[in-house]
Amino acid sequence: xxxxxxxxxxxxxxxxxxxxxxxxxxxxxxxxxxxxxxxxxxxxxxxxxxxxxxxxxxxxxxxxxxxxxxxxxxxxxxxxxxxxxxxxxxxxxxxxxxxxxxxxxxxxxxxxxxxxxxxxxxxxxxxxxxxxxxxxxxxxxxxxxxxxxxxxxxxxxxxxxxxxxxxxxxxxxxxxxxxxxxxxxxxxxxxxxxxxxxxxxxxxxxxxxxxxxxxxxxxxxxxxxxxxxxxxxxxxxxxxxxxxxxxxxxxxxxxxxxxxxxxxxxxxxxxxxxxxxxxxxxxxxxxxxxxxxxxxxxxxxxxxxxxxxxxxxxxxxxxxxxxxxxxxxxxxxxxxxxxxxxxxxxxxxxxxxxxxxxxxxxxxxxxxxxxxxxxxxxxxxxxxxxxxxxxxxxxxxxxxxxxxxxxxxxxxxxxxxxxx
Numbered sequence: 001x002x003x004x005x006x007x008x009x010x011x012x013x014x015x016x017x018x019x020x021x022x023x024x025x026x027x028x029x030x031x032x033x034x035x036x037x038x039x040x041x042x043x044x045x046x047x048x049x050x051x052x053x054x055x056x057x058x059x060x061x062x063x064x065x066x067x068x069x070x071x072x073x074x075x076x077x078x079x080x081x082x083x084x085x086x087x088x089x090x091x092x093x094x095x096x097x098x099x100x101x102x103x104x105x106x107x108x109x110x111x112x113x114x115x116x117x118x119x120x121x122x123x124x125x126x127x128x129x130x131x132x133x134x135x136x137x138x139x140x141x142x143x144x145x146x147x148x149x150x151x152x153x154x155x156x157x158x159x160x161x162x163x164x165x166x167x168x169x170x171x172x173x174x175x176x177x178x179x180x181x182x183x184x185x186x187x188x189x190x191x192x193x194x195x196x197x198x199x200x201x202x203x204x205x206x207x208x209x210x211x212x213x214x215x216x217x218x219x220x221x222x223x224x225x226x227x228x229x230x231x232x233x234x235x236x237x238x239x240x241x242x243x244x245x246x247x248x249x250x251x252x253x254x255x256x257x258x259x260x261x262x263x264x265x266x267x268x269x270x271x272x273x274x275x276x277x278x279x280x281x282x283x284x285x286x287x288x289x290x291x292x293x294x295x296x297x298x299x300x301x302x303x304x305x306x307x308x309x310x311x312x313x314x315x316x317x318x319x320x321x322x323x324x325x326x327x328x329x330x331x332x333x334x335x336x337x338x339x340x341x342x343x344x345x346x347x348x349x350x351x352x353x354x355x356x357x358x359x360x361x362x363x364x365x366x367x368x369x370x371x372x373x374x375x376x377x378x379x380x381x382x383x384x385x386x387x388x389x390x391x392x393x394x395x396x397x398x399x400x401x402x403x404x405x406x407x408x409x410x411x412x413x414x415x416x417x418x419x420x
Contacts, residue, residue: 005211009252010145028355045134048096048127050147051087055120060084062124064095064111072104074111076126087151089124094132096142097125100250123152123249144249149256154242156207158259161198163231169193170200172226174219177240184214184222186237199260200237207254208236292377294388297333301366304328308335312354319349319357321372335370340378342388343371 007014019027027034053060061082067073074095078084095103098114099122106114115122125144127135135142149155161168169190176182184206189195206214209225210233217225226233238253246253299306307328310319321339324330342350344360346369352360361368373381373388381388 001211005254009254010143011250011252013141013143014145015140015143025359028359031353045131046128048125048131048142048144048147049088049093050123050125050144050149050152051084051089052123052151052153053084053087053089053121055118055122056083058082060115060118060122061086062089062115062122064108064115066108067094074103074108075129076124089126090128092129093126094129095124095126096132097144099123100248144251145255152256154239154245154253155256155258156236156238156242156253157199158208158234158236158257159198159200160234160260161194161200161232163233164194166193168195168200168226168233170195172206172219172223174222177243183240183243184217184219185240200235203240204237205240205243206235206237208234210234211236213254290377290380292381292388293336293374294377295334295339295372297330297335297370297372299329299333299335299368299370301368302329306330306361306368310341310354310357317351317353319352319354320375333370335372336374338375339372340375341370341372342378343369345369 061079062084307325308330311322
């Protein structure tokens with residue numbers, strides 16, 4: 001879902017980095033960080049930079065000159081201490097794009113006029129000359145979606161809220177904002193509410209619910225999406241003026257999202273899915289006897305997959321069930337959100353990364369056996385040095401019976417982690 005979303009918001013062009021299956025499997029089996037692997041392939045070249053220049057009294061502080069004997073290419077030189085230099089433009093950078101227009105399609109005269117007519121600000125895409133040559137040699141486009149964007153204003157924020165006893169604590173309205181456009185606006189954020197604690201701000205527009213765009217949704221549909229999320233929801237919001245800003249640039253604001261986490265120093269990484277709420281983790285009290293809910297869940301792949309998603313805590317081994325699809329094979333087998341995955345098809349995965357667990361799931365084909373235990377029970381077993389074995393299974397027969405009775409395929413379409 002996240003891959004599809006990134007392609008959708010990339011506009012008319014986007015760029016893939018791919019590996020063939022053999023190289024990918026080898027990299028994963030060796031525990032390689034694929035992000036570092038990608039960087040190694042591109043040694044000596046850096047990403048482009050989107051620089052938002054706010055005009056001051058002397059102007060933009062930017063000189064643009066054509067590159068000799070290279071049609072459609074321009075070099076930029078910022079005035080020392082000027083607005084362009086403060087925005088991140090460096091001497092010798094190549095100009096790729098400005099305010100939504102490709103520099104290669106403009107004459108020097110047209111560029112000069114754009115700079116002179118600039119009112120208060122201008123956004124440019126630049127790259128150092130060596131990196132620009134590397135992109136050109138590899139026949140790679142230089143796109144805003146690839147850029148470092150630290151100086152961009154009005155960046156959307158992805159906020160994670162947990163439902164309180166009186167709701168999330170904000171009002172949502174569908175409002176007209178001119179030119180026949182309507183947006184979903186956040187109003188009346190309650191003091192001390194989950195919305196305020198999660199960073200929701202009065203007067204911002206709602207762009208997404210759990211990664212799904214609200215553009216084409218009615219007010220009732222958006223409210224329904226939030227309610228269906230159960231005990232937690234992820235909202236993407238942005239100041240209203242940001243919409244006009246990105247529209248003029250011809251870019252989706254969702255390219256520049258900032259993920260805002262609160263409360264825990266360790267950010268959880270999950271594949272989003274808007275079906276059931278995750279189960280909050282509660283530490284077992286000291287000295288209390290716990291009856292771990294250990295289960296072996298047997299799943300047969302349905303028309304929409306296995307019907308669950310996996311999650312993990314970044315920089316730590318271990319995997320848990322983050323989402324379970326209603327009426328899917330996962331739910332029918334007895335999987336519960338928050339369950340810790342101990343084994344996949346008989347192989348212990350407690351110390352493996354979520355990427356490795358996904359590979360184990362894929363290798364099993366259409367059948368899947370999971371040994372799982374509730375988070376509280378898992379913590380208690382580990383704390384007391386007790387093994388997690390089939391001897392603790394008290395509900396195997398009940399689980400297998402529920403699987404055999406689930407004759408009808410799931411009716412709700414879900415995204416299955418093992419297919420991604």
